[in-house]
Amino acid sequence: MDSTPDADDLRRDQAHLIHSLHNRGFQEQAHVWVSGYGATLVDENGREYLDALAGLWNVIAGHGRGELGHAAARQMSRLGYASAFSGSTNRPAIELAERLAALCYPRINRFFFTCGGAEANESAFKTVRFYWKLLGKPAKTRIISRSFGYHGTTLAAMSATGLASYWPMFEPRVPGFVQIESPYPYRFHPPDAAADDPRTPGEMAADLLEEAILREGVDNVAAFIGEPVQAAGGVIVPPDDYWPRIRQICDRHHVLLIADEVITGFGRTGDWFALGRYGIEPDLITFAKGITSGYFPLGGMGVSDTIADALDSADGPQTWMHAFTYSAHPVGCAVALANLNILEREELLPRGPQLGRAAAAAPEDARIASARRRGSRAGAVGGGGTRRRQAD
Amino acid sequence: MELVADKRTKAEFMPEENVGYRVHAASQVRGMFTRMRGDVYNLAPCYITQQTQIDHMVDILGDSIEAVLGK
Numbered sequence: 001m002d003s004t005p006d007a008d009d010l011r012r013d014q015a016h017l018i019h020s021l022h023n024r025g026f027q028e029q030a031h032v033w034v035s036g037y038g039a040t041l042v043d044e045n046g047r048e049y050l051d052a053l054a055g056l057w058n059v060i061a062g063h064g065r066g067e068l069g070h071a072a073a074r075q076m077s078r079l080g081y082a083s084a085f086s087g088s089t090n091r092p093a094i095e096l097a098e099r100l101a102a103l104c105y106p107r108i109n110r111f112f113f114t115c116g117g118a119e120a121n122e123s124a125f126k127t128v129r130f131y132w133k134l135l136g137k138p139a140k141t142r143i144i145s146r147s148f149g150y151h152g153t154t155l156a157a158m159s160a161t162g163l164a165s166y167w168p169m170f171e172p173r174v175p176g177f178v179q180i181e182s183p184y185p186y187r188f189h190p191p192d193a194a195a196d197d198p199r200t201p202g203e204m205a206a207d208l209l210e211e212a213i214l215r216e217g218v219d220n221v222a223a224f225i226g227e228p229v230q231a232a233g234g235v236i237v238p239p240d241d242y243w244p245r246i247r248q249i250c251d252r253h254h255v256l257l258i259a260d261e262v263i264t265g266f267g268r269t270g271d272w273f274a275l276g277r278y279g280i281e282p283d284l285i286t287f288a289k290g291i292t293s294g295y296f297p298l299g300g301m302g303v304s305d306t307i308a309d310a311l312d313s314a315d316g317p318q319t320w321m322h323a324f325t326y327s328a329h330p331v332g333c334a335v336a337l338a339n340l341n342i343l344e345r346e347e348l349l350p351r352g353p354q355l356g357r358a359a360a361a362a363p364e365d366a367r368i369a370s371a372r373r374r375g376s377r378a379g380a381v382g383g384g385g386t387r388r389r390q391a392d
Numbered sequence: 393m394e395l396v397a398d399k400r401t402k403a404e405f406m407p408e409e410n411v412g413y414r415v416h417a418a419s420q421v422r423g424m425f426t427r428m429r430g431d432v433y434n435l436a437p438c439y440i441t442q443q444t445q446i447d448h449m450v451d452i453l454g455d456s457i458e459a460v461l462g463k
Contacts, residue, residue, distance in 0.1 A: 031425070038438070038440055038441070038442075039437055039438045039440060039441040039442070039445050041425060047423075048423060049420065049423050049424055049425040050423060050424045050425070050437075050441075050445055050448060050449050050452070051425060051437065051438060052419075052424050052425060052426035052434070052435050052436070052437055052449055053425070053426040053427050053434055053435070053436050053437070054436055054437055054438040054439075056427065057436050059438055060438060060439050061438070061439065061440065062438040062439070062440040062441075063438070163429075186394065186402070187402065231434075231436070232429060232434075233429060234394060234429045234430075234432035234434065235432070235434055235435070235436070263436075267439065268436065343439075346440075348439040348440065349439075
């Protein structure tokens, strides 16, 4: 790298900060980011960088949106914080939940807010267990997820995350979390499939869920969690026949389907949420990131009307004793509302697929073995040692 | 974008080659920043990214791969 980080800033950083995925070597060359505009990040040396990942997949409306800062300032001046535990609420949270109900899957109309995606997934794991206990099936506690899946790094979320590099220094993982293989089209190899197996790769990958449910025991499995497009695992778009079959398998065995839309939510695939294009709905959805374009930490969980009714029915010792101080934070909800206004006013959602097509079409390049895209996440599979087409 | 040592066999690079990290470093020199998953270069730009910027990102990525792996 040819930029020279400010030595004093980095010295102070290294003296007092622990970073996510902490690595002292990487931090020697860390960027000190000081500003941003549009799709551009600026470091303290004034060097500009195209932000290829929109922050960490979250800055969907782009950098430098003063409007979001004004929304936060207005809400902080009026009411910076108040409890939203049962018995309290606030207007930005009410308005945001109502707005999400209109944007989200038809059966999902009730929302719980968190500070981010890991808390959202933890909330979903606890809620599916809660739901089955209420229904008199207390053994249904296990969660099935997939290799290459990313669901966060708190202890249960880490145990669902299917990237093994996140585990070893923190194990043992939480019991009851089980992984199946990703449907990753580039690398999926159906185990023990006969040559004349009539099923498609997508169907075979989905059937791994059924095998896992039967292996673990139908009465022991609470839910399956998956990202509609696996993102942090490497932007993995499944075959089109994968998700409909997953939904059928979940229904057949009374297993709840949690769609982790922390990255796919709010337009990344071109739709507000990603499973609608497959003609299915999840039972629970988790979201974060794009809901505020990253300007304020906010995530959450949406649940089906059936699960919402169960929540409403619980009382006394069966109460849903799950809570976060910052759930339904009025400032976060106000920023989210302003962000949704931007996405709608500037009609940014239809741009997702356009950008994806552009990026996937551009490198007509011998090294690219296959390109995968859904919306504006573009991934491709390529190999070394061949010639890239001249850009001009 | 998953970088592989051999397109035919889909063999991965050896971890000690640090191919992903080196491509990430090369792309930063050229003015682009992301986060890798091993040897997978993730692209998920802001929705307001302009067409010329998308083209530039593709060029930077191609040049960076070429700088690390050769032609």
